[in-house]
Amino acid sequence: MSKSQVEGKNLKAVFIISDGIRGHVNQSRGVAHFLSELTGCRVYELEINEATTNLPEASLGHKSLSAGLKGFYLLKVLGRRLAAKDEGFIRRWLARAGALSLLDRAKNLLDASGVKQENALFLSAGSSASLYCFALARLLKCRCATIMTPSGLGVSPFDFAIVPKHDCPKPACNVYVTLGAPNMVTPQKIRSEADALSRLYPPLSHKRIGLLLGGSDGNYELTSRWVGQNLEPLFEHASDEGMDLYVTTSRRTPRDVEDMLRKMRDKYPCIRYLCIASCDPYNPVYGIFGLATHLLATEDSVSMISEAATAGFCVGVLPVERKKSLKRAVEGLCSFLISTKVLSPKRLFGVPKFVLAIDELCSLGLARWIKSASELRAFLNGNSPAKHGLQFCEAKNAARWIVSAFEEGETAR
Incomplete structure (x- = not known):
């Protein structure tokens, strides 16, 4: 023993x-x-x-x-x-x-x-x-x-x-x-996977951004419009500042978004590595944790955000589009009734439930919402901590x- x-x-x-x-x-x-x-x-x-x-x-x-x-x-x-x-x-x-x-x-x-x-x-x-x-x-x-x-x-x-x-x-x-x-997520797995990824795609910059992209589900949508509005400015900023980007999608990432990311990889040399999960069985997440100095993840996956927080990052959380449906209205009504104590908190569901989970992580310094270009620049340029320094392993x-x-x-x- x-x-x-x-x-x-x-x-x-x-x-x-x-x-x-x-x-x-x-x-x-x-x-x-x-x-x-x-x-x-x-x-x-x-x-x-x-x-x-x-x-x-x-x-x-x-x-x-x-x-x-x-x-x-x-x-x-x-x-x-x-x-x-x-x-x-x-x-x-x-x-x-x-x-x-x-x-x-x-x-x-x-x-x-x-x-x-x-x-x-x-x-x-x-x-x-x-x-x-x-x-x-x-x-x-x-x-x-x-x-x-x-x-x-x-x-x-x-x-x-x-x-x-x-x-x-x-x-x-x-x-x-x-x-x-x-x-x-364990330190040993991060080290071994980072060594392997670094040999294949060696970093060129001292500042390296890990970007974990989720996808569409019953609550959220990842669209080409969202990519153009949110990721193109990120890639432009990384290019201007000489930063490296290590990017992975998920199995839920829509095909048109994957195609758009491939074109962006050709356009922006700052993208050192792009893993399209639907085509590549390799999971690069642990390697990205080991190489990245900053970590961004989309809000649709609390599990991805939790993994990054376990790896020691104060995760920058990128809001994505929410699917429009009657369910959104019911969610909002339930959230309001819970806030007025008419309903029990157990009745919370859908998007508000996941937002609450992310807010909890943010309250402890394990994550941070990134809702504007200025917040993104501040996050990447060192005006906020990239690592939380806490012991977090649920x-x-x-x-x-x-x-x-x-x-x-x-x-x-």
């Missing part, structure tokens, strides 16, 4: 139940990494089979619609009942989900590891994965942990729940509240909390 590990040895194995969604996997792996670092436990990963239904085909005339309805019934209707049902119901649910093989793999891994049931933890992030995580842990008589708030089960059935503050969780002994999202903090409960031989409840 290394000096960084705690004295207790009760946690022996962590089984990540993965839904394959990059953000969810990143959060689970981050917490599992620190659990292993703290205790020396082994980490295993099992991915859910996305073909999750063996229900009879419905005669709806369209296979994809039928599969969607079956999945909804299985996950949103039957899944909500798991915590209140016996082991027979849970096993039948797994069978209908086509996941008995997942149970067999988990049992075989547990048996092969030689770890006792009370020394194993099942861990997942996201609502769908939480159902399988709970079901497997219940049947194998192990403890279980969820990251984020599962929409179906909620947090109460879990031994440990790691929940972001903007979800407004009720105080409970099995709940650990985080600011932002846990992640896999994955490690959450792992310590879980380990503490394990070492006392208890659940968090």
